[in-house]
Amino acid sequence: MLDARDLTKAYGDVEALNSADLTVKQGQIVALLGRNGAGKTTMLSIIAGLLQPDAGTVRIGGVDALGDPERAARLLGIAPQETGIYTVLTVRENLEFFGELSGLSRNDRTRRATEVAEQLGLADLFDRPGRKLSGGEARRLHTACALVHAPQLLLLDEPTVGADVATRQHLIETVKSMAADGAAVVYTTHYMPEVESLDADIVIIDEGRICAKGTRAELIAQHQMQGVRFEFRGELPPHLGLDVESVAANSYRILGDVTMADLLDRFGDAASQLVSVESLAPDLETMFLVVTGRHIEHEVEP
Numbered sequence: 001m002l003d004a005r006d007l008t009k010a011y012g013d014v015e016a017l018n019s020a021d022l023t024v025k026q027g028q029i030v031a032l033l034g035r036n037g038a039g040k041t042t043m044l045s046i047i048a049g050l051l052q053p054d055a056g057t058v059r060i061g062g063v064d065a066l067g068d069p070e071r072a073a074r075l076l077g078i079a080p081q082e083t084g085i086y087t088v089l090t091v092r093e094n095l096e097f098f099g100e101l102s103g104l105s106r107n108d109r110t111r112r113a114t115e116v117a118e119q120l121g122l123a124d125l126f127d128r129p130g131r132k133l134s135g136g137e138a139r140r141l142h143t144a145c146a147l148v149h150a151p152q153l154l155l156l157d158e159p160t161v162g163a164d165v166a167t168r169q170h171l172i173e174t175v176k177s178m179a180a181d182g183a184a185v186v187y188t189t190h191y192m193p194e195v196e197s198l199d200a201d202i203v204i205i206d207e208g209r210i211c212a213k214g215t216r217a218e219l220i221a222q223h224q225m226q227g228v229r230f231e232f233r234g235e236l237p238p239h240l241g242l243d244v245e246s247v248a249a250n251s252y253r254i255l256g257d258v259t260m261a262d263l264l265d266r267f268g269d270a271a272s273q274l275v276s277v278e279s280l281a282p283d284l285e286t287m288f289l290v291v292t293g294r295h296i297e298h299e300v301e302p
């Protein structure tokens with residue numbers, strides 16, 4: 001459904017994308033992972049026809065999206081990071097308006113507005129103006145507007161940022177349902193449990209380059225790394241001789257060939273200040289760190 005090849009984009013001396021490829025089949029969910037500034041939003045903007053690349057090709061459902069953007073636009077829906085709804089319109093009016101923009105007939109946009117509202121838990125808010133929605137409700141409506149015309153390709157750029165738990169769950173279930181019905185989905189997120197909930201295939205982008213792709217199990221197996229995580233009261237001893245990463249207040253992580261016993265030995269007398277120590281199993285976040293050399297920005301679940 002989506003075949004983007006050799007996408008390249010620079011802003012002056014800053015290279016946002018460098019010969020990046022992205023392919024997504026019908027019914028497939030791809031989680032596009034990368035730290036802030038890695039090139040995720042630039043890639044989605046080019047695929048959606050909102051930005052012209054310096055080089056590369058994009059085909060959506062066989063349509064040359066760069067050569068025939070209007071035809072390609074009818075096949076896709078996009079929900080950017082920034083919430084974009086009309087606050088003076090009701091939920092119903094927002095959905096029907098975006099349905100009209102996508103070329104739906106009056107009957108079809110009325111029907112689809114009702115269907116999408118039910119999917120995303122907005123049915124009880126149908127006649128409420130956008131300005132009276134909570135942040136999570138507005139976020140759901142924002143995504144619903146991208147779904148109302150049942151796109152064959154769905155682009156979601158961090159759709160749950162700032163969302164509450166209920167909104168997150170509604171969005172996850174809706175995305176899975178659309179994929180089950182044959183839609184191709186590109187989903188960017190910083191929240192790793194979402195990737196697992198979606199059972200998404202993974203593409204990692206870093207400094208504008210695609211550096212890894214595969215299933216979650218494949219990538220963890222290929223790039224697994226052991227380590228330990230510990231909590232420590234006070235200032236860390238200077239003599240540890242280990243690459244210690246701070247992951248939260250008083251909480252640290254060491255990746256590599258270090259065991260709990262080795263850690264305790266290195267702390268010596270200072271071990272009495274350790275609150276807890278645990279071995280780390282290979283997971284998405286440690287895999288991401290191994291692939292990119294950086295750890296992905298954390299998002300705290302509401």
